[in-house]
Amino acid sequence: MKLKFSRALALLSATTLLFLYVNCAPTFVSNSESNYTNSFTEGPRPGSAPEFGPGLKTFPSKVSRLLTPREYNNMINSTFDLDSNPSLDILPVDTIEIFNFREQGAHEASAPTFDSFQSSALEVVDFIISQTEELNQSLSCNTKNRACLDRYFSKVGSQLFRRQLTEEEKSPVLNLAMSHISETSDFYTGVKTVLVYSLMHPSFLYVWEIGDTASEKAFRLSNHELLARISFFIIGTGPSQSMINSIPSEPYTDAQLSEIVDTFFEDERARDTTDAFHGMWFGYQAVGETGREKMLRTETKALLNRVIFNKDEPWVEVLLKNQTYINKSLADDYKIPHDGSSGFNWVDYVNPMRKGLFAHATFLSGGLQGETNLTQRGYHIRKALFCGEIDTPPANVVVDDGFSTDDPNDCKIDVIKKTALNPSGSCYRCHRKMDTIALGLENFDNLGAYRAHETGRPECRIEEDGTLDRVGTFRGPAGLAELAVKSGEVENCLIRRVLEFGFKRRIFNREVRNFSSIFNTLEDEFGKHQSYKKLVKSIALSPAFRLKIPEAEKE
């Protein structure tokens, strides 16, 4: 039980926190939209220091964050037009890129992290230089001289640093590179010098949000910073060189930002990033990219693409779609009829208990194998998908042990009813919020296949309904999806999660007051348009997104 419990804890610690929106934004942003109101009694005071509400005295804001390995990898691929590069083999495995956004130890500039950055820089640059044809195309110069290197440095440097390079900062690097070239009589040694320098530079390794004004409380992001923030939010990497070159000297207007967001959504990488977001939220980010797992990812990504990108349907269709995109192999696993043709096709769900993403093996397995675990599944749904709260287990409970009874003939559901869901037991208070939900999914194993009885135990038939507290009962993924949509909880939680994904930070309880009014606004808007893309756009264009919102101290 602890296995998924702790994964979910790491995944979802943020979910216990209300995540709302700043209402001091109008204080700072001249072109703020009129529908974002300030709920503080003082109201906006143009030009004054921002108000964060009572009890909020200190703001140890982080003005920078290290790139995550995924962002680092994406930056390299996009800058050098590669499909892959060696960085992910070298950078430390990022175990906490799950709504935690490096807020723990990985924020520190530690020696091993920098060792890895250096190793990665050397390996990546060796790799780039080994792609001679592509490199020469990118260099695009007849004579390999300082001017050629200068142009190349300006080009790749601005993309890696997400800003223009000044002559003043380029000059010493070019001097060094030219000296290395004369040492070795090899132009590519100079290219290597420039690239290694760039990949070790803090403007590349850190995402900086220093803003226009240095303040200990809050400040408006510069255009460069805002563009990078939106870019990482939507496409998971930095902006293109042409976008950087087009950054205006005046603050972006809403119309300009709207165009930028639309451009990002046209980018294929927006689909990858949307998939990555849903992977974190639905808990399938642990499902791999090879073999059968790749098939599972293909199925889920196809659903997201269809609902969100191809048709811009209401987001709830992700949960309610009656079709799925599978090949024969997955159809066999799911026990769904398939015409036997090769490749993936959209097929209708035959079993009325199936609908949408809840019926996918990505979600049902959560990247785990073996027998299902009611508590794990229920915990994940309650905490992650519904942004619910569940107390930490008592210290003397060994959560790994799972539940058992003295009778070896008890079926799994009997065991749960006698233990976790025994109303007179001490476990009931918390487990009724989790295991009761998962009961409704028990007809589907971790491979996503329907089963009428416990695997390997025909005598243990599964005929239980699941219960969603204060909403109703259900059977199967379809029933859960319908109830989730009916309750509105999952949509509210979506807004919180997308906000966190955009801001790349957790929002602490003590910050609730700062975010309430704008969160309510987003909720109202989403209730009308139901579109994931519009939700992302609303956030990206909101006044608060133009601000650096300092984090409250950890609680």
Next chain:
Amino acid sequence: MKRRHFIKGIGSALIYLPICDFMLNSNGTAFAQSGGALPTRVVLMQNGVSLVSNFSDKTGPRPALYKTHVPNRFGANYDVKAPLAPMNRYAGLQDYVSVVSNLKIPHGNKAHTFGGMRGGTQGEFHADANRAQLLGGLGKGVTSGDRLLQQELDPKQALIHMNYNVQAGNYNASDDNSRGWSQWNKGEGIPALRSPKAMFAQLFSGGVPSNSNDIAKQKLALSRQKSILDLLDRSDIRKVAGKSRQAGLVIEEYLEQIRTLEKSLSGQIDRVDASEIKKCAAPKEPAKMTVKRADAYNNEKERALIINEMIAMSMACNISRFGTLRITDGQCYLKMKPIVSGAPVDDNYHKSTHHRNTSLLIGMYAWHMEVFTDLANRLKNQTEGSGNILDNSAIVLMSEGGGGTDIDTGYKLQPHAVEHMMTLVAGKAGRLKGGIHIDGKQNHPTKVIISAMKAAGSKQDQLGYIKGILPDLFG
């Protein structure tokens, strides 16, 4: 020439001979020119769970759990039980391996104690039991023993500090339990490397050239790398921070790391010059090893041996002398099936302490022993002076917990316990006896680490809040 190809090209032409005889005094115990002692090495290794299971065997009565691991006899020629049996694979190795049993972290709410018992607040077993040993308590602002030792014996930090994990991912343990073990005095664990390729790059990217041409080329390549870092250090990077004080602090921290890398490159350049490394050989560069966290096992058995080879060779070549190697993370969720035959398909190591029969726990500890003794034996096979490298080393294997009173509940014979702990030391550096079983007499396990540090030449008697060594370990 590409760096990787350069290393590959020279690797096969080299032989192992870390320190040449002509460099030593007539007794082979010290350098001839300086008269200084031969270099000492310390590696602190970790087994990520306790020694006992709190559940009965399904096949019979609950065994005398603690006695499944700990030898019955004290002194030399101690009896070797199943979990320690892998040392028997190597002739004569037991003479180097000492067992310290009956160690204990005291209970209480002070910085050097652990667990408050029923409502106490000091320490959480899985997050803190390992740290408490390496840091000498749980106080803030403490530097771990491995880092202190390097600061003392290698003040210029010319050598590479190893901070490695065998386990390829945390596999669902909480972040607290899988984050870095080794730490500076900021009180933050430092993330460890888990990728063998990254370790190779860290240890051997400087290569080990064998002829003057290669040495010259290698020195130039390293110098170029260093000049880039130097430029980053000297350039006006502080401008990135603008007027922001906090950004300025981040930049200073960044520059500190750049300077550390520069120092490391300087050390590599020095070593290229040093005659003793001319005949060392970089091990074969590890192949890319993919990691699927969902599998909860990513060839850790193979990884451990690859990492051991790199550690042993880095020590033979004097590239590194200090480090930590977590074989398994705290509260380890590594899948057991690929390691212990008969383990249920989905069971993990942590589960074995709470859920399954003791034989699985023994099997998993035996694997840790395989890794521990494999490294010890590699060092034993490397001649140095009149003996071998293990004669000048102290390799320590700790465990997360022992078996006894649960720190939270007070229940007996539990794995969440910091009493009846057992720590192993391989090597004979600094008059360590080796080959004995001693009663730890409920001393704090940190005293074993202090003993290893002293054996390596440290002048310190204290680590964190713990003072003193275990004199019985020394001859």
